[in-house]
Amino acid sequence: MAKINLKLLKNKAKNEIEKAQNLKELNDIFKKYLGKKGEITQILASIKNLTKEKRARVGKEANLLKNFLEKKFSEKTIEIKRKIEKEIEEREWIDITVPGKRPSLGHLHPLSQVKRKTEEIFQSIGFSVIEGPEVETEWYNFDALNIPKDHPARDAWDTFWLRQETGNRKQEARKLLLRTHTSPVQVRYMEKNNPPLRIIVPGRIFRHEATDASHEVNFYQVEGLMVDKKVSVANFKAVIEEFFQRFFERPIAIRIRPSYFPFTEPSFEVDISCSNCRGRGCSVCSKTGWLEMMGAGMVHPNVFKAAGLNPKNWQGFAFGIGLDRLAMMKYKINDIRLFYSGDLRFLNQF
Ligand SMILES: [Zn+2]
Numbered sequence: 001m002a003k004i005n006l007k008l009l010k011n012k013a014k015n016e017i018e019k020a021q022n023l024k025e026l027n028d029i030f031k032k033y034l035g036k037k038g039e040i041t042q043i044l045a046s047i048k049n050l051t052k053e054k055r056a057r058v059g060k061e062a063n064l065l066k067n068f069l070e071k072k073f074s075e076k077t078i079e080i081k082r083k084i085e086k087e088i089e090e091r092e093w094i095d096i097t098v099p100g101k102r103p104s105l106g107h108l109h110p111l112s113q114v115k116r117k118t119e120e121i122f123q124s125i126g127f128s129v130i131e132g133p134e135v136e137t138e139w140y141n142f143d144a145l146n147i148p149k150d151h152p153a154r155d156a157w158d159t160f161w162l163r164q165e166t167g168n169r170k171q172e173a174r175k176l177l178l179r180t181h182t183s184p185v186q187v188r189y190m191e192k193n194n195p196p197l198r199i200i201v202p203g204r205i206f207r208h209e210a211t212d213a214s215h216e217v218n219f220y221q222v223e224g225l226m227v228d229k230k231v232s233v234a235n236f237k238a239v240i241e242e243f244f245q246r247f248f249e250r251p252i253a254i255r256i257r258p259s260y261f262p263f264t265e266p267s268f269e270v271d272i273s274c275s276n277c278r279g280r281g282c283s284v285c286s287k288t289g290w291l292e293m294m295g296a297g298m299v300h301p302n303v304f305k306a307a308g309l310n311p312k313n314w315q316g317f318a319f320g321i322g323l324d325r326l327a328m329m330k331y332k333i334n335d336i337r338l339f340y341s342g343d344l345r346f347l348n349q350f
Pocket residue numbers: 274275276277278279280281282283284285286287289290
């Protein structure tokens with residue numbers, strides 16, 4: 001009885017294993033024969049009830065069958081797993097020769113490009129790039145720069161004053177404002193660093209005024225400062241000529257005219273030869289052949305004093321260039337407001 005049962009059982013189980021389509025089916029078949037309540041497990045459990053003679057023979061055959069089926073199960077498991085892997089491979093196959101989708105990349109704003117170019121040129125001739133706060137005190141923005149108390153620039157029409165309602169009269173007296181130029185950083189830097197020094201300070205500045213093609217309420221400036229034992233206007237001219245030639249990538253003639261700024265003495269305006277007409281005179285330069293580019297001068301003794309330096313020991317020049325103006329000249333843009341419009345038709349041209 002037992003012998004026939006085992007042989008039938010073997011063929012039946014073998015058949016079912018071979019027909020199994022997936023791991024779930026295979027697992028069910030395994031349980032049916034070799035699980036805790038599986039047919040073969042039960043046969044092995046009932047052997048102890050047989051006679052001693054039968055017990056040895058049936059036990060041996062049942063164990064052989066058990067080993068045989070276990071081997072079949074593991075072979076079939078491997079076969080099914082390979083089949084699954086192959087299916088995944090076929091489904092996820094990627095054709096690497098198909099052209100990709102080009103991601104649309106942005107680029108730097110023209111003002112950022114001009115700022116970086118300016119920093120690069122000055123760094124290459126020994127200047128460090130320094131930053132300062134956009135919210136300034138009246139002291140750093142005006143007093144320390146030798147700007148008189150009654151100077152019209154302090155008027156509410158030119159400067160954005162920030163109201164501080166702290167309830168403390170002393171604190172309210174220390175007025176804050178949005179800086180009207182990057183020059184306050186000169187004093188801030190000289191307070192903490194001893195000469196000789198060479199810095200440029202690029203940054204955003206604010207003016208309380210009506211906007212038009214050449215005026216905005218906020219724009220960008222680069223401050224420059226060089227201080228040493230002996231620094232002259234000739235040094236300034238050499239540095240700034242080098243800068244303009246490398247910035248505009250062409251030979252540039254420089255013209256220095258006398259001017260007035262409270263924080264420099266002597267003060268001057270710097271013009272460069274018109275790139276449009278090469279000095280012959282055109283509508284861009286109002287027929288003069290020259291373009292106004294920046295204000296500059298030799299650092300005023302009072303500014304050195306405000307920063308805690310003895311003006312008898314040090315000399316220096318300072319200058320301020322409008323980054324927006326540089327960009328407008330370089331790219332021939334006629335309206336400063338375009339930089340802040342966020343208009344992609346404009347920005348995409350750079
Ligand atoms: Zn011109």
